[in-house]
Amino acid sequence: xxxxxxxxxxxxxxxxxxxxxxxxxxxxxxxxxxxxxxxxxxxxxxxxxxxxxxxxxxxxxxxxxxxxxxxxxxxxxxxxxxxxxxxxxxxxxxxxxxxxxxxxxxxxxxxxxxxxxxxxxxxxxxxxxxxxxxxxxxxxxxxxxxxxxxxxxxxxxxxxxxxxxxxxxxxxxxxxxxxxxxxxxxxxxxxxxxxxxxxxxxxxxxxxxxxxxxxxxxxxxxxxxxxxxxxxxxxxxxxxxxxxxxxxxxxxxxxxxxxxxxxxxx
Amino acid sequence: xxxxxxxxxxxxxxxxxxxxxxxxxxxxxxxxxxxxxxxxxxxxxxxxxxxxxxxxxxxxxxxxxxxxxxxxxxxxxxxxxxxxxxxxxxxxxxxxxxxxxxxxxxxxxxxxxxxxxxxxxxxxxxxxxxxxxxxxxxxxxxxxxxxxxxxxxxxxxxxxxxxxxxxxxxxxxxxxxxxxxxxxxxxxxxxxxxxxxxxxxxxxxxxxxxxxxxxxxxxxxxxxxxxxxxxxxxxxxxxxxxxxxxxxxxxxxxxxxxxxxxxxxx
DNA sequence: GAGTGGTCTAGACCACAGC
DNA sequence: CTGTGGTCTAGACCACTCG
Numbered sequence: 001x002x003x004x005x006x007x008x009x010x011x012x013x014x015x016x017x018x019x020x021x022x023x024x025x026x027x028x029x030x031x032x033x034x035x036x037x038x039x040x041x042x043x044x045x046x047x048x049x050x051x052x053x054x055x056x057x058x059x060x061x062x063x064x065x066x067x068x069x070x071x072x073x074x075x076x077x078x079x080x081x082x083x084x085x086x087x088x089x090x091x092x093x094x095x096x097x098x099x100x101x102x103x104x105x106x107x108x109x110x111x112x113x114x115x116x117x118x119x120x121x122x123x124x125x126x127x128x129x130x131x132x133x134x135x136x137x138x139x140x141x142x143x144x145x146x147x148x149x150x151x152x153x154x155x156x157x158x159x160x161x162x163x164x165x166x167x168x169x170x171x172x173x174x175x176x177x178x179x180x181x182x183x184x185x186x187x188x189x190x191x192x193x194x195x196x197x198x199x200x201x202x203x204x205x206x207x208x209x210x211x212x213x214x215x216x217x218x219x220x221x222x223x224x225x226x227x228x229x230x231x232x233x234x235x236x237x238x239x240x241x242x243x244x245x246x247x248x249x250x251x252x253x254x255x256x257x258x259x260x261x262x263x264x265x266x
Numbered sequence: 267x268x269x270x271x272x273x274x275x276x277x278x279x280x281x282x283x284x285x286x287x288x289x290x291x292x293x294x295x296x297x298x299x300x301x302x303x304x305x306x307x308x309x310x311x312x313x314x315x316x317x318x319x320x321x322x323x324x325x326x327x328x329x330x331x332x333x334x335x336x337x338x339x340x341x342x343x344x345x346x347x348x349x350x351x352x353x354x355x356x357x358x359x360x361x362x363x364x365x366x367x368x369x370x371x372x373x374x375x376x377x378x379x380x381x382x383x384x385x386x387x388x389x390x391x392x393x394x395x396x397x398x399x400x401x402x403x404x405x406x407x408x409x410x411x412x413x414x415x416x417x418x419x420x421x422x423x424x425x426x427x428x429x430x431x432x433x434x435x436x437x438x439x440x441x442x443x444x445x446x447x448x449x450x451x452x453x454x455x456x457x458x459x460x461x462x463x464x465x466x467x468x469x470x471x472x473x474x475x476x477x478x479x480x481x482x483x484x485x486x487x488x489x490x491x492x493x494x495x496x497x498x499x500x501x502x503x504x505x506x507x508x509x510x511x512x513x514x515x516x517x518x519x520x521x522x523x524x525x526x527x528x529x530x531x532x
Numbered sequence: 533g534a535g536t537g538g539t540c541t542a543g544a545c546c547a548c549a550g551c
Numbered sequence: 552c553t554g555t556g557g558t559c560t561a562g563a564c565c566a567c568t569c570g
Contacts, residue, residue, distance in 0.1 A: 079537095092567050094537080094567080095536060095537075095568095096537075207531040208528070208529070211526055213520070229495060232497070260478050266472055301539075339540070339541065340539085357555085357556075359555055
């Protein structure tokens with residue numbers, strides 16, 4: 001029952017991490033965690049604090065083990081879990097690195113639209129608009145913003161094989177993206193998350209997508225050259241940081257006659 | 267370079283498992299695997315062979331380690347990977363069990379439609395038809411069947427909160443499901459995969475889903491009480507066995523005004 | 533060669549389930 | 552009490568990378 005609170009003779013893992021221990025004595029729900037999970041949390045906090053930049057190497061397992069006063073195997077298990085969540089990348093002979101948003105990651109982890117022939121490509125993007133303004137209620141809700149917060153809104157059309165197939169609306173808090181509206185349209189890259197990382201030190205770690213079928217509205221009909229009321233696949237995504245804090249709200253409406261959204265289950 | 271082929275003094279892991287070793291000497295692409303992966307494959311083969319039934323307990327780590335002549339930690343790592351794929355379930359103090367299709371698994375791993383209010387429910391099913399016939403080309407393609415194979419086709423309407431929202435077509439090879447058409451309609455349960463397991467010893471281990479937006483056809487309009495041409499979310503699923511052999515082809519067309527398909531990314 | 537992560541082993545101890 | 556999986560440790564050796 002008292003397991004895993006303190007294992008090493010010395011406090012091990014200091015940093016005020018055992019935050020759940022109460023002095024109230026009785027029947028407290030035990031939020032004790034195995035050592036390797038406590039280590040994992042400590043490393044996660046450092047990731048969230050940007051202690052190391054994306055792409056940078058973490059200290060070696062041995063060094064971390066010394067710092068935390070645990071065995072190397074325990075650190076390994078913590079790092080393995082983080083690697084399983086794609087938060088760090090491990091490379092034999094080189095080291096453990098903070099995960100980065102590469103084109104490969106965009107394609108295989110964050111973009112699930114695949115051609116009906118099985119082809120996987122990132123669509124080209126054409127910017128329509130990029131401007132800031134007071135956040136609307138829905139935007140505040142999705143991004144957990146206060147009532148006077150401002151946001152930056154980006155709209156673009158994305159094409160696969162030179163055919164426009166997606167109308168995309170993106171919304172991010174202006175506070176975390178100072179100067180985004182000043183960026184020249186040509187500067188806004190196709191894969192935004194790497195851009196967020198490099199330009200604004202904002203790291204997207206997770207995302208949740210919600211899909212519906214909708215009818216194309218007048219603008220979508222025009223932009224995608226569709227018949228009136230054509231069915232579109234709406235993908236609404238909320239992208240989250242390391243602490244699951246919402247960072248970006250995105251709505252993509254996709255013409256899926258020649259492509260589909262692919263998902264693997266177990 | 268020669269690592270991991272044989273580690274223990276005795277051959278360890280017999281069963282003719284090192285199938286990739288060629289007598290041709292030079293520059294063979296090494297399909298050497300770490301020991302724990304070889305162990306994992308052996309256990310996987312036993313799962314595929316139905317050596318143990320779903321829900322049954324596997325031998326303990328210690329016993330498996332003795333059988334395979336490796337250390338318990340190596341078996342543990344193999345089992346951990348299998349547990350990560352939801353192919354086995356580990357329970358402290360009890361044992362390791364072959365994964366089963368429970369209502370919980372259906373709801374959280376195989377059914378991604380969620381109410382817009384966040385509610386997760388399995389929809390009720392009403393059977394429309396269940397009959398067998400010669401497999402059509404598309405069915406043969408999806409299920410990897412020969413040209414004279416027969417299939418069983420099931421159609422049903424599924425309702426959330428007493429509102430019909432899904433029209434579902436299911437197709438399985440008749441050969442693996444002898445007597446399915448004789449089953450009384452009342453006997454066909456809402457969650458089919460548990461039924462497949464228990465009645466036909468057919469185990470669904472994975473699945474791939476492809477989503478599109480489509481327009482409701484006349485029948486769907488009637489069954490779901492929709493306006494003509496209403497947009498529907500089409501979910502096409504191919505369910506696979508342990509060896510990734512296709513077992514079921516399913517197409518669900520969903521009315522998503524009050525629900526959505528939920529997917530989490532990393 | 534030095535440093536990194538990856539594998540394998542062995543042993544100790546813990547938590548949990550069930551008789 | 553016994554047997555199970557879960558954690559933690561320690562040490563040996565391997566493969567890979569880079570200077």
